[in-house]
Amino acid sequence: MKLVPTASQTVGPYFRIGLEHLCANPAAKGAKTVTVRGRVLDANREPVPDAMLELWQADLRGQYDSQPESANSRGRAAGFARIATADDGSFAFTAGRPGAVPFDGTRIQAPHIEVLVFARGLLRQLITRMYFPGEEANAADPVLQSLPDDRRATLIARGPSSAAEILEWNIVLQGEDETVFFAW
Numbered sequence: 618m619k620l621v622p623t624a625s626q627t628v629g630p631y632f633r634i635g636l637e638h639l640c641a642n643p644a645a646k647g648a649k650t651v652t653v654r655g656r657v658l659d660a661n662r663e664p665v666p667d668a669m670l671e672l673w674q675a676d677l678r679g680q681y682d683s684q685p686e687s688a689n690s691r692g693r694a695a696g697f698a699r700i701a702t703a704d705d706g707s708f709a710f711t712a713g714r715p716g717a718v719p720f721d722g723t724r725i726q727a728p729h730i731e732v733l734v735f736a737r738g739l740l741r742q743l744i745t746r747m748y749f750p751g752e753e754a755n756a757a758d759p760v761l762q763s764l765p766d767d768r769r770a771t772l773i774a775r776g777p778s779s780a781a782e783i784l785e786w787n788i789v790l791q792g793e794d795e796t797v798f799f800a801w
Contacts, residue, residue, distance in 0.1 A: 620650065626662065649714050652783045654776060655745065656706040660791035664706025668736035669748060670788075672698045672710065678724070679716035720759050727754035727761065731770075734798075743798045747786050748773045764797060771796045 658663040674696045675681050681696060696715070699706045717725040727748055734743040748755055750773055755761055761769050771794060775785035787797050 632718060633765045642689070643708070645692075649713060650711050650793075651749070652709060653708045653730075653786055654783060654787065655774075655786045655787045657702050657708065657734065658706060658790065662789075664702070664704075664788065665736050666702060666706055668702040668706070668734060669709065670700045670710075671733040671735070672700065672712070673731040674712060674713040674735075675718050675728075677713070677716045679718045679728075681718075690793045717754055724757070724759050727752050727758035729758075730786070734790070736790065743790070744801055745788065745796050745798050746772050750774055750776055750784065766787070768797050 622729065623769075657668040657670075659665055673681065676696060698710060698712075701709050702708050712730060712787035717726045717728055720726050729749070730747045732745050732747055734745065747761065748758070748761065755773065761772065765770075771789070774784035776782055792794070
């Protein structure tokens with residue numbers, strides 16, 4: 618018997634079907650909230666209708682709190698959510714503005730939301746971040762500062778800098794204006 622290797626299989630389009638019941642907004646208690654709207658787009662600027670975003674954010678103190686007492690009403694840790702994209706690739710979530718996060722004992726990271734992207738054609742998730750516009754700490758954030766000037770804008774949402782507004786942030790998987798993704 619001759620063994621023949623099988624072709625690599627891609628993931629999806631099962632995210633919406635299998636994970637929709639896990640979706641929730643990551644708004645932290647006591648934080649000023651902001652609504653983020655956007656779209657997940659492929660290299661041709663076509664919408665990705667079956668992507669899922671996993672969101673992780675710190676609390677107001679800049680800590681990622683996964684202790685049971687921080688759980689939301691659905692029993693999940695505060696600062697965590699999964700959001701499925703719609704047929705037009707759009708997504709929306711409401712989040713509390715997180716605090717600054719320690720980096721290396723001497724520096725801090727600007728408030729941001731960690732975003733994992735799961736989508737068809739990806740064998741591994743992509744990791745990126747969304748930063749808030751008008752945030753003074755963005756100028757000294759060690760992660761943002763490690764990027765070329767022309768690439769930083771892909772990580773910063775657009776919109777007013779006040780806390781109770783709607784922001785826009787698109788995720789472009791490839792091509793021109795591709796969102797910065799990290800190999801962490």
